[in-house]
Amino acid sequence: MRTDVGLTRRELLTNIAKAGVPAAMAATVGVKAVEAEESIPAPNVPLGLLYDATLCIGCKSCEVACNEANNTPADTDAEGLHEAPTDLNVFTRNIIKLYKPEGNSPSSFVKRQCMQCFDPGCAAGCPFEALYKDSDTGVVRWEGSRCIGCRYCTITCPYSVPRFQWRGINPLITKCELCSHRLARGLKPGCTSVCPTGAVIFGPRPALLLEAKRRIKNNPGRYYQDRVYGETDNGGTQCLYLSRVPFEKLGLPELGPEPVPAKQLRWQRRIYEYFALPAALYVGLVAVIRKNLAAHEEEAHQLEKETGLRPQL
Ligand code: SF4
Ligand code: SF4
Ligand code: SF4
Structure with a gap:
Protein backbone atom coordinates (compact mmCIF):
# COMPACT_ATOMS: atom_id res chain seq x y z
CA MET A 1 0.00 0.00 0.00
CA ARG A 2 1.37 3.38 -0.91
CA THR A 3 1.31 5.94 1.87
CA ASP A 4 3.51 8.80 0.68
CA VAL A 5 2.44 11.67 -1.52
CA GLY A 6 4.40 13.83 -3.96
CA LEU A 7 3.89 15.91 -7.10
CA THR A 8 2.07 14.14 -9.93
CA ARG A 9 2.87 14.93 -13.54
CA ARG A 10 -0.42 16.86 -13.77
CA GLU A 11 0.45 18.88 -10.63
CA LEU A 12 3.89 19.60 -12.02
CA LEU A 13 2.51 20.86 -15.34
CA THR A 14 -0.10 22.93 -13.49
CA ASN A 15 2.66 24.45 -11.34
CA ILE A 16 4.69 25.29 -14.41
CA ALA A 17 1.70 26.83 -16.16
CA LYS A 18 0.64 28.89 -13.12
CA ALA A 19 3.94 30.03 -11.73
CA GLY A 20 6.69 29.42 -14.23
CA VAL A 21 9.50 26.84 -14.26
CA PRO A 22 11.54 28.31 -11.35
CA ALA A 23 8.63 27.95 -8.91
CA ALA A 24 8.03 24.35 -9.94
CA MET A 25 11.75 23.72 -9.61
CA ALA A 26 11.78 25.29 -6.17
CA ALA A 27 8.85 23.05 -5.16
CA THR A 28 10.81 20.01 -6.33
CA VAL A 29 13.93 21.17 -4.50
CA GLY A 30 11.85 21.49 -1.35
CA VAL A 31 10.40 17.99 -1.67
CA LYS A 32 13.75 16.30 -2.24
CA ALA A 33 15.64 18.36 0.35
CA VAL A 34 13.17 17.22 3.01
CA GLU A 35 13.22 13.62 1.79
CA ALA A 36 16.99 13.54 1.80
CA GLU A 37 16.89 13.72 5.59
CA GLU A 38 14.44 10.81 5.90
CA SER A 39 15.37 7.16 6.20
CA ILE A 40 13.45 4.46 4.33
CA PRO A 259 23.28 1.76 0.17
CA VAL A 260 24.16 3.68 -2.98
CA PRO A 261 21.19 6.07 -2.49
CA ALA A 262 22.65 7.33 0.76
CA LYS A 263 25.77 8.39 -1.15
CA GLN A 264 23.70 9.80 -4.01
CA LEU A 265 21.47 11.77 -1.69
CA ARG A 266 24.45 13.40 -0.03
CA TRP A 267 25.58 14.62 -3.46
CA GLN A 268 22.04 15.57 -4.47
CA ARG A 269 21.72 17.63 -1.32
CA ARG A 270 24.85 19.58 -2.27
CA ILE A 271 23.55 20.10 -5.80
CA TYR A 272 20.16 21.25 -4.49
CA GLU A 273 21.89 23.60 -2.06
CA TYR A 274 23.87 24.96 -5.01
CA PHE A 275 20.73 25.51 -7.09
CA ALA A 276 18.36 26.55 -4.31
CA LEU A 277 19.74 30.10 -3.91
CA PRO A 278 19.67 31.03 -7.65
CA ALA A 279 16.19 29.47 -7.96
CA ALA A 280 14.91 31.43 -4.95
CA LEU A 281 16.47 34.66 -6.31
CA TYR A 282 14.85 34.06 -9.69
CA VAL A 283 11.43 33.46 -8.12
CA GLY A 284 11.90 36.65 -6.05
CA LEU A 285 12.89 38.61 -9.16
CA VAL A 286 9.80 37.45 -11.05
CA ALA A 287 7.61 38.48 -8.09
CA VAL A 288 9.20 41.99 -8.01
CA ILE A 289 8.73 42.44 -11.79
CA ARG A 290 5.08 41.33 -11.55
CA LYS A 291 4.48 43.76 -8.63
CA ASN A 292 6.07 46.66 -10.56
CA LEU A 293 4.02 45.88 -13.66
CA ALA A 294 0.83 45.88 -11.56
CA ALA A 295 1.79 49.29 -10.04
CA HIS A 296 2.47 50.76 -13.51
CA GLU A 297 -0.84 49.37 -14.75
CA GLU A 298 -2.68 51.10 -11.86
CA GLU A 299 -0.82 54.38 -12.55
CA ALA A 300 -1.72 54.21 -16.26
CA HIS A 301 -5.33 53.50 -15.38
CA GLN A 302 -5.51 56.61 -13.13
CA LEU A 303 -3.86 58.78 -15.84
CA GLU A 304 -6.31 57.52 -18.42
CA LYS A 305 -9.26 58.40 -16.16
CA GLU A 306 -7.92 61.93 -15.53
CA THR A 307 -6.76 62.84 -19.07
CA GLY A 308 -8.63 60.42 -21.34
CA LEU A 309 -5.22 59.38 -22.76
CA ARG A 310 -3.86 55.80 -22.53
CA PRO A 311 -0.05 55.91 -21.99
CA GLN A 312 2.14 53.16 -23.51
CA LEU A 313 3.75 50.96 -20.83
S1 SF4 B 1 11.34 -11.69 -12.96
FE1 SF4 B 1 9.94 -10.37 -11.81
S2 SF4 B 1 8.34 -9.78 -13.28
FE2 SF4 B 1 9.42 -11.57 -14.14
S3 SF4 B 1 8.20 -13.34 -13.47
FE3 SF4 B 1 9.86 -13.05 -11.94
S4 SF4 B 1 8.92 -11.75 -10.37
FE4 SF4 B 1 7.60 -11.60 -12.19
S1 SF4 C 1 16.68 -20.81 -16.48
FE1 SF4 C 1 17.40 -21.44 -14.44
S2 SF4 C 1 16.16 -20.21 -13.02
FE2 SF4 C 1 15.15 -20.10 -15.02
S3 SF4 C 1 13.63 -21.77 -14.97
FE3 SF4 C 1 15.49 -22.63 -15.93
S4 SF4 C 1 16.64 -23.53 -14.23
FE4 SF4 C 1 15.10 -22.18 -13.30
S1 SF4 D 1 17.75 0.45 -7.65
FE1 SF4 D 1 17.65 -0.94 -9.43
S2 SF4 D 1 17.78 -2.99 -8.54
FE2 SF4 D 1 17.31 -1.60 -6.85
S3 SF4 D 1 15.06 -1.59 -6.71
FE3 SF4 D 1 15.58 0.08 -8.11
S4 SF4 D 1 15.54 -0.81 -10.18
FE4 SF4 D 1 15.60 -2.52 -8.71
Whole structure:
Protein backbone atom coordinates (compact mmCIF):
# COMPACT_ATOMS: atom_id res chain seq x y z
CA MET A 1 0.00 0.00 0.00
CA ARG A 2 1.37 3.38 -0.91
CA THR A 3 1.31 5.94 1.87
CA ASP A 4 3.51 8.80 0.68
CA VAL A 5 2.44 11.67 -1.52
CA GLY A 6 4.40 13.83 -3.96
CA LEU A 7 3.89 15.91 -7.10
CA THR A 8 2.07 14.14 -9.93
CA ARG A 9 2.87 14.93 -13.54
CA ARG A 10 -0.42 16.86 -13.77
CA GLU A 11 0.45 18.88 -10.63
CA LEU A 12 3.89 19.60 -12.02
CA LEU A 13 2.51 20.86 -15.34
CA THR A 14 -0.10 22.93 -13.49
CA ASN A 15 2.66 24.45 -11.34
CA ILE A 16 4.69 25.29 -14.41
CA ALA A 17 1.70 26.83 -16.16
CA LYS A 18 0.64 28.89 -13.12
CA ALA A 19 3.94 30.03 -11.73
CA GLY A 20 6.69 29.42 -14.23
CA VAL A 21 9.50 26.84 -14.26
CA PRO A 22 11.54 28.31 -11.35
CA ALA A 23 8.63 27.95 -8.91
CA ALA A 24 8.03 24.35 -9.94
CA MET A 25 11.75 23.72 -9.61
CA ALA A 26 11.78 25.29 -6.17
CA ALA A 27 8.85 23.05 -5.16
CA THR A 28 10.81 20.01 -6.33
CA VAL A 29 13.93 21.17 -4.50
CA GLY A 30 11.85 21.49 -1.35
CA VAL A 31 10.40 17.99 -1.67
CA LYS A 32 13.75 16.30 -2.24
CA ALA A 33 15.64 18.36 0.35
CA VAL A 34 13.17 17.22 3.01
CA GLU A 35 13.22 13.62 1.79
CA ALA A 36 16.99 13.54 1.80
CA GLU A 37 16.89 13.72 5.59
CA GLU A 38 14.44 10.81 5.90
CA SER A 39 15.37 7.16 6.20
CA ILE A 40 13.45 4.46 4.33
CA PRO A 41 11.01 2.68 6.69
CA ALA A 42 11.28 -1.12 6.86
CA PRO A 43 8.47 -2.91 4.98
CA ASN A 44 6.05 -5.06 7.01
CA VAL A 45 6.88 -8.33 5.22
CA PRO A 46 9.75 -7.90 2.74
CA LEU A 47 9.16 -10.33 -0.10
CA GLY A 48 11.81 -11.47 -2.54
CA LEU A 49 13.53 -14.20 -4.52
CA LEU A 50 16.42 -16.54 -3.78
CA TYR A 51 18.34 -17.47 -6.94
CA ASP A 52 20.89 -20.25 -6.58
CA ALA A 53 23.05 -20.11 -9.71
CA THR A 54 24.54 -23.53 -8.92
CA LEU A 55 21.11 -25.10 -9.53
CA CYS A 56 20.22 -23.19 -12.70
CA ILE A 57 20.39 -25.19 -15.96
CA GLY A 58 19.72 -22.20 -18.22
CA CYS A 59 16.46 -23.56 -19.61
CA LYS A 60 14.93 -20.04 -19.77
CA SER A 61 11.53 -21.31 -18.65
CA CYS A 62 11.50 -18.40 -16.23
CA GLU A 63 12.02 -15.92 -19.07
CA VAL A 64 9.01 -17.28 -20.94
CA ALA A 65 6.94 -17.39 -17.73
CA CYS A 66 7.89 -13.77 -17.03
CA ASN A 67 6.62 -12.72 -20.46
CA GLU A 68 3.38 -14.62 -19.92
CA ALA A 69 2.91 -13.23 -16.40
CA ASN A 70 3.44 -9.66 -17.58
CA ASN A 71 1.69 -10.00 -20.93
CA THR A 72 4.81 -8.95 -22.85
CA PRO A 73 5.82 -10.43 -26.21
CA ALA A 74 8.66 -12.94 -26.50
CA ASP A 75 11.97 -11.33 -27.51
CA THR A 76 12.85 -13.81 -30.25
CA ASP A 77 15.91 -14.40 -32.43
CA ALA A 78 16.23 -13.36 -36.10
CA GLU A 79 14.16 -16.34 -37.24
CA GLY A 80 11.51 -15.53 -34.66
CA LEU A 81 11.77 -19.05 -33.26
CA HIS A 82 13.51 -18.87 -29.90
CA GLU A 83 13.30 -16.64 -26.85
CA ALA A 84 16.66 -14.88 -27.17
CA PRO A 85 16.93 -11.45 -25.53
CA THR A 86 20.51 -10.19 -25.16
CA ASP A 87 19.73 -7.98 -22.15
CA LEU A 88 16.89 -6.58 -20.08
CA ASN A 89 14.74 -4.39 -22.29
CA VAL A 90 11.30 -2.85 -22.46
CA PHE A 91 9.71 -6.29 -23.03
CA THR A 92 12.15 -8.35 -20.94
CA ARG A 93 12.02 -7.98 -17.14
CA ASN A 94 13.92 -11.19 -16.48
CA ILE A 95 16.90 -12.59 -18.35
CA ILE A 96 19.14 -15.64 -18.04
CA LYS A 97 22.74 -14.99 -19.09
CA LEU A 98 25.75 -17.29 -19.30
CA TYR A 99 29.14 -16.46 -17.79
CA LYS A 100 31.69 -18.58 -19.62
CA PRO A 101 35.36 -17.82 -18.84
CA GLU A 102 38.38 -19.01 -20.84
CA GLY A 103 40.07 -22.23 -19.78
CA ASN A 104 38.84 -24.65 -17.15
CA SER A 105 37.30 -22.14 -14.75
CA PRO A 106 33.68 -22.93 -13.95
CA SER A 107 30.94 -21.27 -15.99
CA SER A 108 27.61 -20.19 -14.54
CA PHE A 109 24.19 -19.04 -15.56
CA VAL A 110 22.80 -15.94 -13.92
CA LYS A 111 19.23 -14.67 -13.65
CA ARG A 112 18.93 -10.91 -13.71
CA GLN A 113 15.93 -8.87 -12.68
CA CYS A 114 15.26 -6.05 -10.24
CA MET A 115 16.92 -6.69 -6.86
CA GLN A 116 14.13 -4.97 -4.86
CA CYS A 117 16.73 -2.98 -2.88
CA PHE A 118 16.00 -1.98 0.71
CA ASP A 119 17.11 1.56 -0.16
CA PRO A 120 16.51 1.74 -3.91
CA GLY A 121 18.69 4.05 -5.98
CA CYS A 122 15.99 4.26 -8.66
CA ALA A 123 13.46 5.68 -6.18
CA ALA A 124 16.03 8.01 -4.59
CA GLY A 125 16.85 9.40 -8.03
CA CYS A 126 13.26 9.93 -9.20
CA PRO A 127 12.28 13.60 -8.66
CA PHE A 128 8.54 12.80 -8.61
CA GLU A 129 8.35 9.55 -6.67
CA ALA A 130 7.18 7.61 -9.70
CA LEU A 131 9.28 4.77 -8.30
CA TYR A 132 8.51 3.99 -4.69
CA LYS A 133 8.85 1.20 -2.17
CA ASP A 134 5.62 -0.55 -1.20
CA SER A 135 5.29 -0.18 2.57
CA ASP A 136 3.84 -3.70 3.01
CA THR A 137 6.01 -5.88 0.78
CA GLY A 138 9.01 -3.65 0.09
CA VAL A 139 8.57 -4.28 -3.65
CA VAL A 140 9.78 -1.29 -5.68
CA ARG A 141 6.81 -0.21 -7.79
CA TRP A 142 6.39 2.25 -10.66
CA GLU A 143 3.45 4.61 -11.12
CA GLY A 144 3.13 5.86 -14.70
CA SER A 145 1.04 8.95 -13.92
CA ARG A 146 3.93 10.40 -11.94
CA CYS A 147 6.69 9.58 -14.43
CA ILE A 148 7.87 12.46 -16.63
CA GLY A 149 10.22 10.25 -18.66
CA CYS A 150 13.43 11.93 -17.44
CA ARG A 151 15.17 8.52 -17.27
CA TYR A 152 17.16 9.58 -14.18
CA CYS A 153 16.34 6.24 -12.53
CA THR A 154 18.27 4.39 -15.23
CA ILE A 155 21.39 6.19 -14.00
CA THR A 156 20.81 5.96 -10.25
CA CYS A 157 20.08 2.20 -10.19
CA PRO A 158 23.42 0.52 -9.34
CA TYR A 159 22.32 -2.65 -11.18
CA SER A 160 21.26 -0.99 -14.49
CA VAL A 161 17.77 -2.47 -14.25
CA PRO A 162 15.11 0.07 -15.30
CA ARG A 163 14.58 0.27 -19.06
CA PHE A 164 12.65 2.83 -21.05
CA GLN A 165 10.89 2.92 -24.34
CA TRP A 166 12.90 5.28 -26.50
CA ARG A 167 10.01 6.08 -28.83
CA GLY A 168 6.94 8.19 -28.17
CA ILE A 169 6.34 11.28 -26.07
CA ASN A 170 5.05 9.32 -23.06
CA PRO A 171 7.69 6.63 -22.50
CA LEU A 172 7.15 3.73 -20.16
CA ILE A 173 9.66 2.30 -17.72
CA THR A 174 9.96 -1.47 -17.47
CA LYS A 175 11.31 -3.41 -14.55
CA CYS A 176 10.37 -6.44 -12.48
CA GLU A 177 7.83 -5.52 -9.78
CA LEU A 178 7.93 -9.03 -8.32
CA CYS A 179 4.69 -9.83 -10.18
CA SER A 180 2.77 -7.73 -7.66
CA HIS A 181 -0.40 -8.19 -9.72
CA ARG A 182 -0.07 -11.97 -9.20
CA LEU A 183 0.80 -11.63 -5.50
CA ALA A 184 -2.42 -9.63 -5.05
CA ARG A 185 -4.33 -12.66 -6.42
CA GLY A 186 -2.52 -15.08 -4.11
CA LEU A 187 -0.25 -16.39 -6.88
CA LYS A 188 3.53 -16.78 -6.86
CA PRO A 189 5.68 -14.72 -9.28
CA GLY A 190 5.69 -16.23 -12.77
CA CYS A 191 9.40 -17.10 -12.78
CA THR A 192 9.22 -19.05 -9.52
CA SER A 193 6.20 -21.08 -10.65
CA VAL A 194 7.99 -22.91 -13.46
CA CYS A 195 11.64 -23.45 -12.52
CA PRO A 196 12.23 -27.21 -12.88
CA THR A 197 15.22 -27.30 -10.51
CA GLY A 198 14.13 -24.89 -7.78
CA ALA A 199 16.97 -22.54 -8.74
CA VAL A 200 14.69 -19.56 -8.10
CA ILE A 201 12.26 -19.56 -5.19
CA PHE A 202 9.95 -16.92 -3.74
CA GLY A 203 9.15 -15.98 -0.14
CA PRO A 204 9.63 -13.57 2.75
CA ARG A 205 13.22 -12.39 2.72
CA PRO A 206 14.07 -13.63 6.28
CA ALA A 207 13.00 -17.18 5.28
CA LEU A 208 14.97 -16.96 2.01
CA LEU A 209 18.07 -15.82 3.89
CA LEU A 210 17.76 -18.74 6.33
CA GLU A 211 17.39 -21.15 3.41
CA ALA A 212 20.47 -19.68 1.69
CA LYS A 213 22.54 -20.07 4.87
CA ARG A 214 21.27 -23.63 5.33
CA ARG A 215 22.49 -24.50 1.81
CA ILE A 216 25.90 -22.95 2.50
CA LYS A 217 26.22 -24.88 5.78
CA ASN A 218 25.18 -28.18 4.21
CA ASN A 219 27.43 -27.82 1.15
CA PRO A 220 30.95 -26.82 2.25
CA GLY A 221 33.08 -25.44 -0.58
CA ARG A 222 30.17 -25.17 -3.02
CA TYR A 223 29.46 -21.45 -2.72
CA TYR A 224 31.71 -18.44 -3.40
CA GLN A 225 33.08 -17.09 -0.10
CA ASP A 226 30.19 -18.87 1.70
CA ARG A 227 28.36 -15.62 1.09
CA VAL A 228 24.80 -14.61 0.21
CA TYR A 229 24.83 -11.66 -2.19
CA GLY A 230 22.27 -9.10 -1.10
CA GLU A 231 22.41 -9.90 2.61
CA THR A 232 24.28 -6.67 3.26
CA ASP A 233 25.39 -5.55 -0.22
CA ASN A 234 24.13 -2.09 -1.17
CA GLY A 235 22.44 -1.92 2.25
CA GLY A 236 20.61 -5.22 1.60
CA THR A 237 18.35 -6.40 -1.20
CA GLN A 238 15.18 -8.49 -1.11
CA CYS A 239 16.41 -10.67 -3.98
CA LEU A 240 19.30 -12.84 -2.80
CA TYR A 241 21.94 -14.77 -4.75
CA LEU A 242 24.12 -17.84 -4.25
CA SER A 243 26.89 -18.63 -6.71
CA ARG A 244 30.00 -20.75 -7.17
CA VAL A 245 31.76 -18.00 -9.20
CA PRO A 246 32.57 -14.46 -7.98
CA PHE A 247 29.46 -12.31 -7.96
CA GLU A 248 31.12 -9.55 -10.02
CA LYS A 249 31.48 -12.03 -12.88
CA LEU A 250 27.69 -12.36 -12.88
CA GLY A 251 27.14 -8.61 -13.06
CA LEU A 252 26.58 -8.14 -9.33
CA PRO A 253 29.04 -5.41 -8.33
CA GLU A 254 30.83 -5.04 -5.01
CA LEU A 255 28.96 -2.06 -3.59
CA GLY A 256 29.77 -2.37 0.10
CA PRO A 257 27.23 -2.31 2.93
CA GLU A 258 26.22 1.34 2.56
CA PRO A 259 23.28 1.76 0.17
CA VAL A 260 24.16 3.68 -2.98
CA PRO A 261 21.19 6.07 -2.49
CA ALA A 262 22.65 7.33 0.76
CA LYS A 263 25.77 8.39 -1.15
CA GLN A 264 23.70 9.80 -4.01
CA LEU A 265 21.47 11.77 -1.69
CA ARG A 266 24.45 13.40 -0.03
CA TRP A 267 25.58 14.62 -3.46
CA GLN A 268 22.04 15.57 -4.47
CA ARG A 269 21.72 17.63 -1.32
CA ARG A 270 24.85 19.58 -2.27
CA ILE A 271 23.55 20.10 -5.80
CA TYR A 272 20.16 21.25 -4.49
CA GLU A 273 21.89 23.60 -2.06
CA TYR A 274 23.87 24.96 -5.01
CA PHE A 275 20.73 25.51 -7.09
CA ALA A 276 18.36 26.55 -4.31
CA LEU A 277 19.74 30.10 -3.91
CA PRO A 278 19.67 31.03 -7.65
CA ALA A 279 16.19 29.47 -7.96
CA ALA A 280 14.91 31.43 -4.95
CA LEU A 281 16.47 34.66 -6.31
CA TYR A 282 14.85 34.06 -9.69
CA VAL A 283 11.43 33.46 -8.12
CA GLY A 284 11.90 36.65 -6.05
CA LEU A 285 12.89 38.61 -9.16
CA VAL A 286 9.80 37.45 -11.05
CA ALA A 287 7.61 38.48 -8.09
CA VAL A 288 9.20 41.99 -8.01
CA ILE A 289 8.73 42.44 -11.79
CA ARG A 290 5.08 41.33 -11.55
CA LYS A 291 4.48 43.76 -8.63
CA ASN A 292 6.07 46.66 -10.56
CA LEU A 293 4.02 45.88 -13.66
CA ALA A 294 0.83 45.88 -11.56
CA ALA A 295 1.79 49.29 -10.04
CA HIS A 296 2.47 50.76 -13.51
CA GLU A 297 -0.84 49.37 -14.75
CA GLU A 298 -2.68 51.10 -11.86
CA GLU A 299 -0.82 54.38 -12.55
CA ALA A 300 -1.72 54.21 -16.26
CA HIS A 301 -5.33 53.50 -15.38
CA GLN A 302 -5.51 56.61 -13.13
CA LEU A 303 -3.86 58.78 -15.84
CA GLU A 304 -6.31 57.52 -18.42
CA LYS A 305 -9.26 58.40 -16.16
CA GLU A 306 -7.92 61.93 -15.53
CA THR A 307 -6.76 62.84 -19.07
CA GLY A 308 -8.63 60.42 -21.34
CA LEU A 309 -5.22 59.38 -22.76
CA ARG A 310 -3.86 55.80 -22.53
CA PRO A 311 -0.05 55.91 -21.99
CA GLN A 312 2.14 53.16 -23.51
CA LEU A 313 3.75 50.96 -20.83
S1 SF4 B 1 17.78 -2.99 -8.54
FE1 SF4 B 1 17.65 -0.94 -9.43
S2 SF4 B 1 15.54 -0.81 -10.18
FE2 SF4 B 1 15.60 -2.52 -8.71
S3 SF4 B 1 15.06 -1.59 -6.71
FE3 SF4 B 1 17.31 -1.60 -6.85
S4 SF4 B 1 17.75 0.45 -7.65
FE4 SF4 B 1 15.58 0.08 -8.11
S1 SF4 C 1 8.92 -11.75 -10.37
FE1 SF4 C 1 7.60 -11.60 -12.19
S2 SF4 C 1 8.34 -9.78 -13.28
FE2 SF4 C 1 9.94 -10.37 -11.81
S3 SF4 C 1 11.34 -11.69 -12.96
FE3 SF4 C 1 9.86 -13.05 -11.94
S4 SF4 C 1 8.20 -13.34 -13.47
FE4 SF4 C 1 9.42 -11.57 -14.14
S1 SF4 D 1 13.63 -21.77 -14.97
FE1 SF4 D 1 15.10 -22.18 -13.30
S2 SF4 D 1 16.64 -23.53 -14.23
FE2 SF4 D 1 15.49 -22.63 -15.93
S3 SF4 D 1 16.68 -20.81 -16.48
FE3 SF4 D 1 15.15 -20.10 -15.02
S4 SF4 D 1 16.16 -20.21 -13.02
FE4 SF4 D 1 17.40 -21.44 -14.44
